[in-house]
Amino acid sequence: MRKPQPHKEIFKLLNSLSTQIEGWLYKFKINSKYTHKDIINDVFFLVQRLIASGRLELHLDVDGELLLVQIKGDLREPIINPRAWLRTVAFNYVRGLHREHKRFLDITSDKWERLLSTEQSKAVSSRHIHPMQYIEKIELREKIKQLPDQDSEILEVFFFKGLSYAEISSHLESKGYPRYTEEAIRQKKFRALNKLRQLYL
Numbered sequence: 001m002r003k004p005q006p007h008k009e010i011f012k013l014l015n016s017l018s019t020q021i022e023g024w025l026y027k028f029k030i031n032s033k034y035t036h037k038d039i040i041n042d043v044f045f046l047v048q049r050l051i052a053s054g055r056l057e058l059h060l061d062v063d064g065e066l067l068l069v070q071i072k073g074d075l076r077e078p079i080i081n082p083r084a085w086l087r088t089v090a091f092n093y094v095r096g097l098h099r100e101h102k103r104f105l106d107i108t109s110d111k112w113e114r115l116l117s118t119e120q121s122k123a124v125s126s127r128h129i130h131p132m133q134y135i136e137k138i139e140l141r142e143k144i145k146q147l148p149d150q151d152s153e154i155l156e157v158f159f160f161k162g163l164s165y166a167e168i169s170s171h172l173e174s175k176g177y178p179r180y181t182e183e184a185i186r187q188k189k190f191r192a193l194n195k196l197r198q199l200y201l
Contacts, residue, residue: 151192
C-alpha cells in the first residue's frame with residue numbers, strides 16, 4: 001500500500017471543509033468573487049509558506065496520522081486537532097478577503113492617492129525582508145517556472161505583483177496572448193494553482 005504523504009493529508013483535510021467554506025463565502029457575500037476551491041488552494045499555499053518560513057512543521061506518525069507543530073521562537077507547540085486548526089486558518093482567510101473587499105468598496109476617489117503612497121512605502125520596506133522569506137520567494141518562483149508559459153506568467157504576476165484579474169488580462173495581451181475576460185483569468189489562475197500544488201505533493 002502506498003505510504004500517505006503529509007502534504008496530501010493537508011489537502012484532504014482542506015477538501016473536507018468545502019461545505020463550510022462555501023457557507024462562509026455566502027455569509028460574507030463574496031461568493032461571486034471566490035469559490036471554495038480558490039480558498040482551499042490559497043490556504044494550502046499559505047501552509048506551504050508557513051513551513052518554508054520555519055513557523056510550522058508537519059509529519060506523519062507511525063499510524064499515518066498527520067502531526068502539525070507550530071514553531072514560536074524556541075517553543076514547539078503541537079497542534080492537537082489539525083483539521084480544527086485548518087478550519088480556523090481558512091475561516092480567518094475568508095474573513096480577511098471580506099475585509100479587503102469591503103475596504104476596496106468603501107474607498108472613495110479622494111482616498112486613492114493616500115492609498116497609493118502607502119502601498120509605495122510598503123514596496124520600499126519590503127526590500128528589507130527576512131532571509132527565510134527571501135529563500136521562500138526564490139523557491140516559489142522556481143516552482144512557478146516549472147509550469148507551462150501561460151500558467152507561469154499568470155502566477156508570477158499574481159504572487160509577486162498583486163495584479164487584479166483585469167490587469168492580468170491586459171498583461172497577457174501585451175505578451176501576445178488573446179484578450180481574456182476576468183472570469184477566464186480566474187479559471188486559468190485556479191488551474192495554474194492546481195498544477196503548482198501538484199509540484200508540492
